[in-house]
Amino acid sequence: MKKIEAVIKPFKLDEVKDALNEIGIQGITVSEVKGFGRQKGHTELYRGAEYVVDFLPKVKLEIIVGDALVPQVIETVEKSAKTGRIGDGKIFVTEVLEVVRIRTGERGEAAI
Amino acid sequence: MKKIEAVIKPFKLDEVKDALNEIGIQGITVSEVKGFGRQKGHTELYRGAEYVVDFLPKVKLEIIVGDALVPQVIETVEKSAKTGRIGDGKIFVTEVLEVVRIRTGERGEAAI
Amino acid sequence: MKKIEAVIKPFKLDEVKDALNEIGIQGITVSEVKGFGRQKGHTELYRGAEYVVDFLPKVKLEIIVGDALVPQVIETVEKSAKTGRIGDGKIFVTEVLEVVRIRTGERGEAAI
Amino acid sequence: MDQITSLKQSGDVLFMMLGAVMIFAMHAGFAFLELGTVRKKNQVNALVKILSDWAVSTVVYFLVGFPIAYGISFLRPAAELMRLQGFDLVHFFFLLTFAACIPAIISGGIAERARFWPQVLAGGIFVGLAYPFFESLIWGRFSANESHQAICVQGWLSGIFGCGFHDYAGSVVVHSMGGWLALPAILILGPRLGRYGAGGKSYPIPISSIPFLSLGSWILAIGWFGFNVMSAQSLTGISGLVALNSLMAMVGGILVALIMTKADPGFVHNGALAGLIAICAGSDIMHPLGALVTGGVGAAIFVKGFTIEQEILKIDDVLGVWPLHGVTGTWGGIAAGIFGSRFFGGMGGVSFVSQLAGSLMAVVYALAVGGIVYFIINKTIGFRLSEEQEMRGADLAIHSIDAYPEESVHVGQV
Amino acid sequence: MDQITSLKQSGDVLFMMLGAVMIFAMHAGFAFLELGTVRKKNQVNALVKILSDWAVSTVVYFLVGFPIAYGISFLRPAAELMRLQGFDLVHFFFLLTFAACIPAIISGGIAERARFWPQVLAGGIFVGLAYPFFESLIWGRFSANESHQAICVQGWLSGIFGCGFHDYAGSVVVHSMGGWLALPAILILGPRLGRYGAGGKSYPIPISSIPFLSLGSWILAIGWFGFNVMSAQSLTGISGLVALNSLMAMVGGILVALIMTKADPGFVHNGALAGLIAICAGSDIMHPLGALVTGGVGAAIFVKGFTIEQEILKIDDVLGVWPLHGVTGTWGGIAAGIFGSRFFGGMGGVSFVSQLAGSLMAVVYALAVGGIVYFIINKTIGFRLSEEQEMRGADLAIHSIDAYPEESVHVGQV
Amino acid sequence: MDQITSLKQSGDVLFMMLGAVMIFAMHAGFAFLELGTVRKKNQVNALVKILSDWAVSTVVYFLVGFPIAYGISFLRPAAELMRLQGFDLVHFFFLLTFAACIPAIISGGIAERARFWPQVLAGGIFVGLAYPFFESLIWGRFSANESHQAICVQGWLSGIFGCGFHDYAGSVVVHSMGGWLALPAILILGPRLGRYGAGGKSYPIPISSIPFLSLGSWILAIGWFGFNVMSAQSLTGISGLVALNSLMAMVGGILVALIMTKADPGFVHNGALAGLIAICAGSDIMHPLGALVTGGVGAAIFVKGFTIEQEILKIDDVLGVWPLHGVTGTWGGIAAGIFGSRFFGGMGGVSFVSQLAGSLMAVVYALAVGGIVYFIINKTIGFRLSEEQEMRGADLAIHSIDAYPEESVHVGQV
Numbered sequence A, B, C: 001m002k003k004i005e006a007v008i009k010p011f012k013l014d015e016v017k018d019a020l021n022e023i024g025i026q027g028i029t030v031s032e033v034k035g036f037g038r039q040k041g042h043t044e045l046y047r048g049a050e051y052v053v054d055f056l057p058k059v060k061l062e063i064i065v066g067d068a069l070v071p072q073v074i075e076t077v078e079k080s081a082k083t084g085r086i087g088d089g090k091i092f093v094t095e096v097l098e099v100v101r102i103r104t105g106e107r108g109e110a111a112i
Numbered sequence D, E, F: 001m002d003q004i005t006s007l008k009q010s011g012d013v014l015f016m017m018l019g020a021v022m023i024f025a026m027h028a029g030f031a032f033l034e035l036g037t038v039r040k041k042n043q044v045n046a047l048v049k050i051l052s053d054w055a056v057s058t059v060v061y062f063l064v065g066f067p068i069a070y071g072i073s074f075l076r077p078a079a080e081l082m083r084l085q086g087f088d089l090v091h092f093f094f095l096l097t098f099a100a101c102i103p104a105i106i107s108g109g110i111a112e113r114a115r116f117w118p119q120v121l122a123g124g125i126f127v128g129l130a131y132p133f134f135e136s137l138i139w140g141r142f143s144a145n146e147s148h149q150a151i152c153v154q155g156w157l158s159g160i161f162g163c164g165f166h167d168y169a170g171s172v173v174v175h176s177m178g179g180w181l182a183l184p185a186i187l188i189l190g191p192r193l194g195r196y197g198a199g200g201k202s203y204p205i206p207i208s209s210i211p212f213l214s215l216g217s218w219i220l221a222i223g224w225f226g227f228n229v230m231s232a233q234s235l236t237g238i239s240g241l242v243a244l245n246s247l248m249a250m251v252g253g254i255l256v257a258l259i260m261t262k263a264d265p266g267f268v269h270n271g272a273l274a275g276l277i278a279i280c281a282g283s284d285i286m287h288p289l290g291a292l293v294t295g296g297v298g299a300a301i302f303v304k305g306f307t308i309e310q311e312i313l314k315i316d317d318v319l320g321v322w323p324l325h326g327v328t329g330t331w332g333g334i335a336a337g338i339f340g341s342r343f344f345g346g347m348g349g350v351s352f353v354s355q356l357a358g359s360l361m362a363v364v365y366a367l368a369v370g371g372i373v374y375f376i377i378n379k380t381i382g383f384r385l386s387e388e389q390e391m392r393g394a395d396l397a398i399h400s401i402d403a404y405p406e407e408s409v410h411v412g413q414v
C-alpha cells in the first residue's frame, strides 16, 4: 500500500476530489497547509508598511491506496490539479506498512 | 522506528491521548484535518440554498515509536478511538529512517 | 529521495526557513500542528475555572530532498530551530518513492 | 394646544422612545454576550434565540401582558392611540424592553442544550402572563389601587412598614425575576454533556470568544443608562443621580471583580453588569458612594456565587445568570433598603423590611412559576436536545448552518 | 429670544442631530452586514466601500444634492448658517444619511466583483444628482410648489386621487430607489465566478460570518428607529405611533421569516430588516397590527423573492438587495395605501392609487437611471474586477491587505 | 417650579446624560480599535485595560479630579446633589468621559508590552491630577477667575491677543494631551520585541483583525457627535454647526486618507478619527468647508506622521496615538485659529496666536508630566513585561487566558 500526498492550489480541491471519486477513491484526508516554493509570495501593504507573505495557502491531500491504483491516482491528481502555472504543487509517494480501519479492526488493503 | 498516523473523530482526542499516555507514549503531534470517506457528509441550509459539506472535521495524530511498541500503540488507538460508527477513522503505519531531537541532537530511538 | 519532517516552535519558523533557503532548499510545506511531549502544557484560568492546555502550538515543516542533501538539511534545521529549551521539537526522516511536479509532469529529483 | 404642553408632551415621547431604543439595543448585548460565552457550534442559536424571543415577547406583551399589567389595550383605531402624541405606545415599547429581558436572561443559563421552540414557548408564557402579573403588583395597576386591596402588596407593605417596595428600574422585577426563573430551567435541563464527570468532577467547557463576549457586555452597559435613567418615564422626572449611581455601581463592580480575580476578563466584564443589576432598584435614592459599594458587593456576590454554583452545587448555568441576575438582583432590592436610607447619605423614604420582603417575594414567585412551567414543558413536549443534536451543536441541529459557513463548507479556498 | 422659542429650537436641533447620528450609525450596520455575507477575502473591501461612499456622498450632497432637492445652499459665512441654531445644517445631515443609503444598499448587491472607484463614482452620481431630483419631487422643493406645476407630481396625484404620494420615511424614496438602482448594476456585472455552473446550475457561495452579519443587522435595526421616528423632522412633530409601528413591522418580519424558513439565521436577520423597510412609508398612519402584517408580508416577499432571484432568475445579488430594499420597498409604498386607510384601523388620508403610482414611478425611474449610469461606466472605464483580481479577492486586489493580516503573514506564530 | 424652568432643567440633564453615554460608548471603540490592531495574543489585555482604566478614572476623577478642575465636591448627602435635578452629577459624568480618554489614548501606544498595574497607576495619576489641573486652566475654575490671576492663562492670553485659547471640545485639552503624554511612555518602554532588527531595519508586526479595528473606529466616530455637540453643556446652547463641522472634518479625513494611501483600510479608518480629532477645538466656529479642510489636513498629518514615526524615528507606537491624537490634536488647536476666523468664513472671535500658544503649552506640559511619571514608574516598579511574558502575550501572562479559549484548549472538538 502507498500513501500519495499531493500539495495543490486550494481552489482546485473540489475538482481533484471529484476526479478521484470518479476513479473510485473513497477516502481522502485533507489539511490546510502553507507552501513555500518557486511561486513567489506577494507583499501586502498596511499603514504604509510592507508585509512579505512567503507562505502561500495550499491544500494537502493524503490518499492511501493499494499499490495497483498508484499510477492512476497520480495521473488523476496531476490532470485535475494542473493549471500550468507556477505553484501547482507536488505529489509525493511513500510506502505504507499497515492500515487499520478503527471501526472494524480490518487490516491491510481491506481497511482502505 | 515507525510513524503511526491515526485519523480519528475530534471528540475522541482526549480519550486517545490519555490511553496513549497510560501505555507510556510521551510524544504526539496532532493536527486538524478534514476527512472524506464512507461517512456521508451533510448538507447545510442557508437562505434557502443548500451547501454540501463533504469534508468532515477529523483530527490526525502522528506518533513516532520504536518498532517494539507498534502493535501496542495500534491496539490502544483502536480501542480508545472506536465508537463503532462509520467515520471512526484509520491508522496508517510507515517506516521512519531517522529521528533527531532538536534540543539535544540525540538520534534514533533515544530521540523519541 | 527523502521526506524530512520537522516539528518546531512556531516563532522559529522564519529563522529555519531562512537557513534552509541559504543552503538552497527551494520548497517547504508548512502546517500548524499541536504538540504533546515532555514540554509541560500550562493551565489557563477563566471565571475561576482551570483549563489544562496539554497541546502546545507547533509548526510542522515537510521538506522533500534528494538523498544527498539529507544530512545538511537536518543539520540546518537542528541549528536554526534550537533554543536549548524543552519543546524544541523533532526531526523525522522517511523514504519517498516518487515525486511529481504537477505543473510540468516532471518526476523524481527533477520534480523537487 | 399651547407650545409648552406640546413641548413637554413631545419631550416625553422622545424620552421614552430613546429609552426604549437603548434597551432594545441591549438585546443585541444579550445576544453577543451569549455568543461569546458558548462554543462555536452554538453561536448561531444564541443569535436567533434572542431575536425570536424578542419578537414573540412583543406580540404577547402587546396583546396580553401590557393589558394585564397596566389595564391598557391597543385594540382601538390608530387615531385613538395617538393621544398625547402616542405616549402610551412608546410607554408600552419601553416596558416591553424590560419584559423581554426575561427570556433573554434565561437564554444564557440554558444555552447549548435546550430545544428551540420549547424555549420560545416558555419565554412567551413568562412575558405574556407571569411577568406582567408580578409587574402589576409592583409597578402596575394593582400597585397603588385601593380598590384592589386584596392583592395590593404595595399597600400592605407601606401600611405595615411605612414604605412600599421600591424598585426604581427593576433589580428585582426584571433581573432577579429572570435569574430565578432560569434556575428551575437549568436544573431540569441538567448540565451539558461532559460538563461534570464521574463523581461530579468539574470539566469547565471553554468559551468561544472573549471579544464577542466583551462586545455584548459593552452594549449592555451602554444601553443600561437608558434602562435606569429613562425609568423616570417622563422627561421632567429625569434625575442626574440615577445616571451617576448607575455609573458608580458599574465601576464598583468592575473594580471588585478586577481585584478579586486577578483581572479575569470574564469576571471583569460580568462584574460591570453585576454592578448595574444591583443598582437598578435604588439608583434614584442612593448616594454615589453607596452605589459604588452596592455595585462592588454585587460583583463580589457574582464572583463567589458563580464559583459556588459551578464547582460546589454543580449547576451548569452557562452564563451564570442565576448568580448574576438572580442573586445579585435580589441583593439590589435589599441594598436599596440599606444605602437608600438617610443614614448612608441616601434620599430616604425606603424601608429595609419592605425591600427584603419584596425581594424575597420575587424569589418565591419566580421559583414556583419557573418550576411549574419548565416541569410541564419537559414532561410534555420535551425541553432538551437529543444527545446527538447536542454533540453536533445547536447551530447544525436546529438551524442547519454553522456560524462560519465558509470555513466548514470550503477547505482552504482562497 | 424667549425661553420657549429657545427650547423649541434647541429641541429641534437635538432631535435632528440624534436622528442623523442614529442613521449614520446604520452605515456601520451596512458595512458589517456586507462583511458577514461576503467571503473572507472581500471583507476589508466591504468596510472601505461603505466608508468611502459615505464620504463622497457627504461632499456631493452638500455641494449639489441638497441644493437640488431643497433649494438651500451652504456657501455662505458660518454666522449665517447658524440661523435657528443651525437647524438647516442638522437637517442637511439628517437627509444626507438617507441619501447615503443609496450607495450603501447597492454595495451589497454588487459585492465581491465590482471595481472600487467606478462603484464610488456611480454612488456619487446618484447621491449628487439622481436621488435628489426624485427627492425634490416627493419631499423637496417641487413637492408642494404650485409655481412648478410642470413637475409637481404630488400636485397631480392629489389633484386626481385626493391625496399625494405618502412616504413618511422612505420605503420608496430611499429603499426601493436603492434596490432598483442596484438591479441593473448586478445584471451588468454578472454573477461572481463560480456562482452558476454549466446549464445555470446553482452553486451557492458560503458566507463568512453569521456573527458579523448579525451585528450589522442589529445596528441597522437599532438605528432604524432614528430613521423613522426622526422623520418627523421636528421635535414637536414626534409620533409614538411611528416608533411602535416600526417595532411591530420588524417583529412581523422576524416571525414570518422564522416560520417560513425553519429559523434560518440569514433570513431571520434580514426578515427584521424587510419588516423595517416595508413600514417606512406608512409608519405614521397604520395601526400597529397593520404594521405587523405589513412587516410580515415584507419578510415573505424577501424570502420568496430572494429564492426566486437566486435560483430561478439566476441573478447573483450577494446580499439580496433587490428583493430586500427594492421589491419590499415598493411593497412598503403600496402597503401604506392599504393599511394606512381607516378601514384597517389606520389614520386615513392616503390614496391607494397614489401609493401605487408613486411606488411604480420610483421603479421606472431607478431602472432607467441605474441602467444608463452603469451601462456607461461599464463601457467606458469598466465596472468589473479582472478574473484574477476576483479570485485573489477584492481585499488583496484593491487594498493590498486582507482582513486578518496576522494570520496570513505569520504562520502559527505565538 | 414653573413648567418652562422644569423643562429646561430636564432638557439639560438629558442633554448631558446623552452626551456622557455616547462618549462612554466611545470607550468600547477605544477597546476594539486596540483589539483589532494588536496581535491575537494581546486582545484580552486591550479589553481589560480599557475597562479598568475607565473604572479607576471614575473613582479618582470623582474624588479628586473634578474638585480640582471645577471646585465642586460630591461628598454631601444625595438630596443636596439633586440640585437642578442632579445637573452637576451628569455634568461630572460628561466631563469624566473626556478625562478617561487620557488613559484610553495612551493604552493604544504602549500596547503589547506594558505591564498592567503600572499602566493603570499612570492613568490614575493623569486623570486624578495632571489632566484636571490643565483642564482647570482652560475650561475650569481658573479659566475665567479674576481672583486667580497668577495662573489665569486664559486671562493672560485674552489680555494680550484679544481672545483666550479656544478649545470647544478638546482637540488640545483631551486629544493632544493624551497623545503627547503617551510619547514619553512609548519611548521609555521601547519597541516591541522584533519590531526593529539589527541596524534599525523595520519589521512591521501584522495586526490581528481589520473588522474589529473597523468596529472600534465606527463606535468612536458615532460617539464623537456626543463628544462635540454635547460640549455645548446645555441644551439651549446646542449648535447645528458643531454637528455638521464634525461630519465634514471626518469626511475630509476619510477622503484624504483614501487618496493618499490607495484605500489602505488602516489609514482610512484612522483618517476618519484624525479628522474628528482635528475639528474638536474649532467645531463651533468654522465654516463646514473649513472643517473639511481641517479634517483633511489632520488625516494627512496622521498618514505622514505615522510613517515618519515608525520608519524614520523608529518609534513603536502601536496604534499611532502620538501622530493621531498628539500631533493632529495640536493641529486642531491651531486650525481653530485659522479656519475659525472670519476670513475663512468662520465665526471669528478667535486669535491665531492664542491658539498656537495654548496648543504648544499643552505639548510642553504633557511631555514634562508624562516624562516624569513614566520615568519614575519605570525606575521603581517597572513598566515593561519580561521578555518571556511579552512572547507569550499579555493575555496569558497577565490574564491567564487567551481571547479564544475554545481554540487553544480543545483541538478540533466539534
Ligand SMILES: Nc1ncnc2c1ncn2[C@@H]1O[C@H](COP(=O)(O)OP(=O)(O)O)[C@@H](O)[C@H]1O
Residues within 6 Å of the ligand: A007, A034, A035, A036, A037, A038, A039, A040, A056, A058, A085, A086, A087, A088, A089, A090, C026, C027, C028, C029, C030, C062, C063, C064, C065, C101, C102, C103, C112
Ligand atoms: N521540496 C519540497 N518539499 C516540500 N514541499 C514542497 C517542495 N517543493 C514544493 N513544495 C510544495 O509545493 C508547492 C508548489 O511548489 P512551487 O515550487 O511553488 O511550484 P511548482 O509546483 O509549480 O514547482 C509549494 O508551495 C510547497 O508547498
Ligand SMILES: Nc1ncnc2c1ncn2[C@@H]1O[C@H](COP(=O)(O)OP(=O)(O)O)[C@@H](O)[C@H]1O
Residues within 6 Å of the ligand: A026, A027, A028, A029, A030, A062, A063, A064, A065, A101, A102, A103, A112, B007, B034, B035, B036, B037, B038, B039, B040, B056, B058, B085, B086, B087, B088, B089, B090
Ligand atoms: N484511503 C484513505 N486515504 C486517506 N484517508 C482516508 C482513507 N480512507 C479514509 N480516510 C480517512 O478516514 C476517515 C474515516 O473514513 P470513513 O471511510 O468515513 O469511515 P471508516 O473509518 O468508518 O471506514 C475519513 O474521513 C478520512 O479522513
Ligand SMILES: Nc1ncnc2c1ncn2[C@@H]1O[C@H](COP(=O)(O)OP(=O)(O)O)[C@@H](O)[C@H]1O
Residues within 6 Å of the ligand: B026, B027, B028, B029, B030, B062, B063, B064, B065, B101, B102, B103, B112, C007, C034, C035, C036, C037, C038, C039, C040, C056, C058, C085, C086, C087, C088, C089, C090
Ligand atoms: N514520539 C513523538 N511522536 C510524534 N511527535 C512527537 C514525539 N515526541 C515529540 N513530538 C513532538 O515534538 C514536540 C516537542 O517534544 P517535547 O517532548 O515536548 O520536547 P523536546 O523536543 O525538547 O524533547 C512535541 O510537542 C510533539 O509535537
